[in-house]
Amino acid sequence: MKIQHPLLFLLLGATGIAAEAEPLKFNRDVRPILSETCFHCHGPDEHGRKADLRLDSLAGAIADLGGYQAIVPGDLKKSEAWWRIISDDEDELMPPPKSHLVLTSEQKQTLKRWIEEGAVYEDHWAYQEPDKPKVPESKGDWGKNEIDRFVLTRLEDEEMQPSAEAAPRTLIRRLTLDLTGLPPTADEVQSFIVDYVQRGEKAWQDAIDRLLASPHFGERMAVSWMDLARYADTNGYSIDGGRDMWLWRDWVIQAYNTNMPFDQFAVEQLAGDLLPDATESQLIATGFNRNHMITHEGGTIPEENLTNYAADRVKTTSEVFLGLTMACAQCHDHKFDPISQKDYYSFFSFFNELSDKGNDGNGGINAGPSMMARSMIPDDELADLERELVALKSELAESADGFSKWAAEMRKREKQRGKDFAMHPVEVLDVSSPNRPGPFEVLEDESVLASKPSRGKYAFSHSLRLPPGKKIDGIRVRFFPEKHGDGKSLTPFPEGTPKVTTVLVSVGDQPAKQVDYHAQVLLSQATASSHSEGHEPSGVLDERNLDWWEPASATEPQQLTLTFSNPVDSDTQPYLTAMVFFGRSNSMPFHWKIDAFSGQDTESIFPEPIAAVIAKAESEWTPAERATAMQTYRETAPELDPLRTRIANLSERVDVLTKPHPTMVMDTAPKPRETHILDRGQYDAPLEKVVSATPDALPALPNSEKATRLDLAHWMVDPSHPLTSRVAVNRIWTLFFGTGIVATSADFGSQGEWPSHPQLLDWLATDFVANGWDQKALVREIVSSAAYRQDSSATKEQRELDPKNRLVGRGPRFRLPAEFIRDQALAVSGLLVPRIGGPSVQPYQPAGLWKEVSHFGSTGATKQVFTQDKGEKLYRRSLYTIMKRTSPHPAMMAFDAVNREMCIMERGTTNTPLQALVTLNDPQFVEAARVFAARLLRETDSADDHGRLAAAFEAITNREPKEAELNAMLSFLSDERQRYRSDPEAAAKAVSVGESPLAEGLDHVEHAVWTQVSTMLLNLSETLTRS
């Protein structure tokens, strides 16, 4: 087949044939074929090499094989390789049939021509220092800057045209999303449109200035850097306990915001600890190579773990900075690139000298080396925070509006204490604590007796049958002292008291040995016979083991009483399972019993003296009693929860900005580990010892005597390094065009894709270095180009000839990343809390997801059970959503976020039903639609559906709707209005999702109608796409 259209050649990939007139280029036309089909056996891997033949170098290809050569340049007939390629004898044919590798006839023709033309080899392009190419002279006069000359020339080569500029609205949406990860506001769009008409290029440049100066720029850039750096808030592997690394994230955001030059950005992250007089900031930066997974699982072998950690640092560092898949050489020489196993371990040695331990990081305490440091985020909000806190605290201290109502309710509750209370014995069907080694028995009175309680953290599951015909309001767990030493005690441990970290309950029509995490009974209150200082019974309502109930005395019987939010009918749900977790060391008791009860709990949620005050009529209070009651109101009244939450969140924010926090860093051990080549990559099969060095095929280290990680970092950012600058500009290009100039952004090696615009890549790389590795300048260069500003619509021809837009003949269009999709919904609704930096947050998430996979109930590791945050933490940007590696947020994962177990350079952009379910039904999005709708109703004219719809459409898509679109929406609107009018109850429900305050003063029906309209707009393909 002869390929007519030059572009079709390109789209077939580099394995097609260059047009006859054009000379073959080895790197573009031939290397990819040889690499894919020959190098596996005839490449750089000495040990895997077959027939002693290598085809990755001319010397190898023309070597004498005993009277003949694989390739004789210019002489096809004497080239044995050619005969083997075209052989019809299966035993002779190359590549051999059993390899399942096949040369197409086009590829064979290319090889034939190449041999005939003299079998010219070139060194692999990416290992050659780039020369700054001349900016080409294109025929047309299209374009804004140098980038466009390269793009246009390439298009002209293929007889194609660039596309027209996108509409100003599209441009400002594109630019704002690209530079901040947030959509522009309606005002920003309007003022840009006006400005662009008036001032043209100046307006565009000003918009770029404004957005590059936004603190959200750093957040946007951090999102992709976090993927590369495999940032997470948990350790990964199986137990996946918590860690603190957010100071490193803060550092990244701040580095981008202050436009830290990329060479410095790289050096500080790779070797900041080795810089002279390293600052706190430079130490935090080194967390880059501590973000890898870490385990403390019993049974794992420390040496093996340490090998895995160093291997991860090699993989990440080489892919991120060098575009080299060095990890392939961990077990054997690289099959395609000139990286021997010795090169690999010499590189590995740089990252194997830490003082880290092979089994570390339990209990939420960072694995060493770790340090305490302050966040790099500017604290300019501090004064505002302090002011706000003072105001809120005084608001709380003076809160009295709801006091009488609260006091009356509490009084009633105290009066009714014990009303209709009746204990119901239950039948114990099964008690288990499988992970606890010692015995226990269930006595005739259905109590559980353990003669030798264990020291560790153990949960006991009780499968119980409820008595028939009862309305069960809760359960009571009683603890009985046993003989111990000379006296009696609840436990055999020094304090003698049990510590209950949580109690979980589920009910059903079948007996269950374990609590069903997806059908838990909600608990409304916890009370106890007594509690020791700071260990109130309410602590058990939080499922984490941070707070617990502990009685005041160890010698008396004690009880813990839990009331259900909704009573259970023992006829329909006769089986109850209760899990009692003694989740602290030395806390398991001797003897306990669980009963069910009906009626009101006999104990108060208040300590006795306060309960006594509250029980009295308000008129009988002494001034001191009134003050006690008032203080209790301020500390506990549910209606003041939002206020207390705000105070807690703001106080925490102040701490974040002002106090030291833990973060993992790099160091060098006093006695660094030696590095050996490991046979087949096995940690326990050391071969030859190696010293730190860079791969032979790359430029040498200037001082290779005793090279350090800092030498390595400086070597990487040497202006002459062939890879670092190319890989960096390619990665940044990808953020704005969806695909890199080298599409395989983590692989610039032999198996990587040939660049779509090699000259442009080199021009950008050399220009980047010449500009002092200025990242914002590079971004500006890219978004200033006409190429970037093209319309992203695709004609049929464009779609067919260049479906992936590799030639950049139209504007880039791709689905927004997971984070931006959620952030956009928060932003347009006004819910977004745009604070920068700080610890990760835990916004809405379906119940049970962590518990169902984690070690909950048997470990001191943190982050085993999810507890949702409150207040502003529900509305922070998504890059702050907690990343738990074994169970990442499902809504983020649906949109191709990665689990951060390893370095990922490029995410997918799939399009799935699960995504639809998220943006339609996830409370985060439903709430955003509700709040957006409320804003819309308040801020636009009520009489004008048409105008209001247009405003809503524009606020979300940043463009005006067309007539046909408006009509479709109007019809939907009127249907919804009719429906909700006939079902106002449904309307009330539809406007109640989420924890932000319900809209006051709005008609539920109208609010519900517009909430549906808003949901639809947030689900438009256009909304989810950056076009």
Next chain:
Amino acid sequence: MKPNLFNEIEKRQAQLMTRRSLFGNIAAGLGGMALGNLLASDAAGATGLDVRAPRSEGLPGLPHFAPKAKRVIYLFQSGGPSHVDLFDNKEFLEKHHGSDLPDSVRGGQRLTGMTSGQKSFPVVKAMWGGKRCGDHGTWIGNTLPHIQGMADDMTIVRSMWTEAINHDPAVTYINTGSQQMGHGSMGAWLSYGLGRENENFPAYMVLLSQGSGKNPGQPLFSRLWGSGYLPSSHQGVMLRPGANPVLYLQNPPGVSRDARRRLLDTLGDLNRQQAEAVGDPETLARVEAYEMAYRMQTSVPDLADFSDEPESTFELYGEEARRPGTFAANCLMARRMAQRGVRFTQLFHRGWDQHISIKKQLPRQCQDVDQASAALVTDLKRLGMLEDTLVIWGGEFGRTVYSQGELGAPSSGRDHHGRCFTTWMAGGGVKAGFDYGTTDDYAYNIAEDPVHIRDLNATILNLLGIDHERFTFKFRGLNQRLTGVEHAHVIKDILA
């Protein structure tokens, strides 16, 4: 050009609609086999557009040859079931119970940190005994009485092995073909290669259950059903007990199904207008994805609603099958999914990690799974679906023949053991009533016919009509395979 593009989409939707009505009208009266075939035909009718995902079609050219199995139900027993107690006891062990495992048998074997400090390694026989089962007299432990009764339907492979000795790498290895992270799971590979069998469910669905022998069992992680480097649309979709079997499946409060339909109609209308204006096939693919989401809102609850099951179902699977989220309920769910054409269903049952108190833990763990595992095979057979449904039962490794902790102590157990373990399979083109591979007298080393976990995976692919060597995905310059870089063998001897 544009009208064409839209005509094709419309045409395809019309086709789907027809099939859906067929499904609605006729399906109830059809046996599972026929239903599976009917739904399989949904894969036809491609638009020819460059829609990257979701696609119901698999890769062109797949399957490579006629498959014996159309679907797989993998009953994954997470934690490492004790092969010695369940499937691989020896009379020799009866005699040598309590004696120290000879060094020559252990042969410098790498031990986990759990037992590497132990001074002696006393051999423990199968603690609950067992019996010869089936026509060929294969040995199965007494804690699995129902599975004992299935011997004539199973191939038992007693010579499985893996290099991994700890959970995380081992369970990652068997499920993704590599001990390292980042690779696609078997279900994701099958979804990618073979596509969906129907338009109402994803190709790969996952169900979890907690073991009552050990609670919590060793943790699981989403990578085990993840897509790794494959497109994320192929990751396993988890079906959970409770009101939202698939996350976010339910409409928000105050939004009825009719209302949602109207919203989607308007949304689809606006999306089509926009797709037409900018020539974006991805937008059309999104319209389809929303339609499938809408279908799942009824197909999934229908799947999870057992009220149409007769009493006999619960007699077969056991009363536990009535309780959502149990292994038994998940087995029943797996059968219902098979009937609906789900390509690959994987159950993960936690809790097989009996380091301690094995006497207490193992019988409970077995009780969780015994009846329902056997019932699933029986049920598929009854429905005529066993012949093209492959059922696999096994974990990531076995357990040591020697005691972890003092011999006979109530707290003693068995440590991880990767050198040999047992997996059984039934249906889907494997032999019935067949044993493959043997271990030495100590059930410690393989004596004959070793089956590496990648050989098992190659064999599973083979049963599905896939040549594992030709089923690749290019990532990081390599043609990645589920079976990894080292040579894997299809175990031809177990193929029916």
